[in-house]
Amino acid sequence: MSARLRSLERTYSLSLKRGWNRYANESERERPEVLGREALAALSPRARLEYEEVRSVCHANIGPIKTPQLLSVHSDLWNILRSNRQDGNKVRSAAALDAFPGLGKSTIAASFGRDFHRLQIELYGQLTDEGHDRVPVIRIQLTDKTSRRDFNSALCRFFHLPGADSGNANQLGNKAADAILTCETKLIIVDDVHFLDMKRRDDRAVANHFKSLASTFPVTFLHVGVGLEARGLLDEGLSDNEDLAQNGRRMTALTVDAFDVDSEPGRRIWRDLLLAVEQCVVLADAFQGMIADELSDYLFARSTGHFASLMALVARGxxxxxxxxxxxxxxxxxxxxxxxxxxxxxxxxxxxxxxxxRLSSRPSQSRRSTPRKYRRGGSAA
Known part of the structure; x- marks a missing residue:
């Protein structure tokens, strides 16, 4: 009996240190060999089953692709992080990535966190000067009912601290704070911040807690969500509410735009994306231009220029x-x-x-090669 195939799915939680470390340290998947129809037919039933499994996981995990949207947000985040080198007696500004669903903002934030994690480890090593594990990045995901205690508990669970679910908000916060300082954390990514409603007292307490942590510890917060400005988290500093005004002055708003084909530059960017996706597809009868030429209009219509919709359609297709x-x-x-x-x-x-x-996704002069900016992987520092 042949050995069982090892699971190819990387099942981990980015909201736990061990999961985040695995995500940050694992190499990109290698594209499997493209077999022609004769080679496919020659495979044994077992080998064919394994090959289909490899292809399935490959197609489900295309990317991240260095789109202009990703590069732009990464560039702004590097600018913010490199400027946030203030001493402990000064408050560091925060960033908020606010965009519609399906535009890849969570992927963009996570890939930036991975790049920042790798750079910190390369510069300073796996251990701090005191011999503790270095944890450059924390990633937390909010729920529809996240209290200050819940958030502090999530921080403790990320570090796998004993008693992560025991104690009140202050006690859990003290545990988390000790871990943040001990492990020299520099970036905290908080995803799904749109669950916070600044009209609700408990949610305002959580938002104020972010401000308190940023004031107390040398960390930069990256908030990720949908409609954050409409929910009051990105107030421009003109509000009568003092807390919201302070949030507005301390946050830098970033966004992710959908792809559009209303202009020649937009059409070229869309084609570049399709060319990059095309390079990742593993099908026996695939050919150059299969996606970027023959399916350009169709894929834009089916995805309406939203990255997540496009990738789901390609993987399922x-x-x-x-x-x-x-x-x-x-x-x-x-x-x-x-x-x-x-x-x-x-x-x-x-x-x-x-x-x-009335609409076309094709540039007037279609380019036949993939620009370097669309190579796979996270953004360079």
Whole structure:
């Protein structure tokens, strides 16, 4: 009996130190070899099963891709982090990544955190001067009901501290604070901050807690969420509420734009993205231009320029092409794939615009090579 295949899915939680370390330290997946139809037919049933598993995981984990949106946010974050080198008696500013769903903001934030983690380890080593594990980055995800105690408990769980669920908010906060200082944490990523509503007293307490931590410890906060300005977290400093005004003065707002094909530069950027995705697809009958040329308008209409919708459609389309024996992406194959509800809702109007010539995703002079800025992986420091 042949040995069982080791699971290829990297199952970890970025909200735990051991999971974050694995994410930060693991290398990128290698693209599996593209086998032609004859080679596929020659595989034994067991080898074919394993090959399909490898391809499935590969297609589900394409990216991150260095889009202009990712590069722009990473550049701003590096600027903020490099400028936030104040001594402990000064308050460090925070950043807030505020964008609509499906534009890749969580991926952008996590990939930046990974780059920052790697740089800190490269510069200062795995251990602090006192011999403790260095933890440059903490990543916490909020829920719809996160109190100050819940947040402090999540910080303790990240470090795997004993008694992470025991004690009141202050006691848990003291434990977390000791760990932050001991492990020389520099960046705290807080995802799904849109669950906080500044109209609610408990949620204002959590937001004020962020401000308190930033005032007390040498860390930079990166808040990630949807509609943060509308929820009052990014007040411009003109509010009558003193707490919100302080938040507005201490936060730098960043955003992620959807892809658009209303201009020639936008169409070129869209094509570059499709070329990069095309390089990651592992199908026997795939060919250059399969995605970037033949499916450009179709994919934009189905995804409405949203990165998450595009990647879900490609991954599901590849799976359908494999299971149905097509071994290439076509409109017929992709028509058999369902996408997220938001993209499907906007699909008909977008398709009509392409069909009657009011809209095109194709640049006037299509480029045949992939620009360097679209190589796979996180942003360079």
């Amino acid at each position: 590849c799976d359908r092409a494999i299971q149905d024996g097509e071994e290439r992406l076509t409109i017929d194959v992709l028509d058999r794939v369902k996408n997220d509800a938001a993209a499907e809702k906007a699909r008909l109007e977008m398709v009509a615009a392409f069909e009657n010539g």
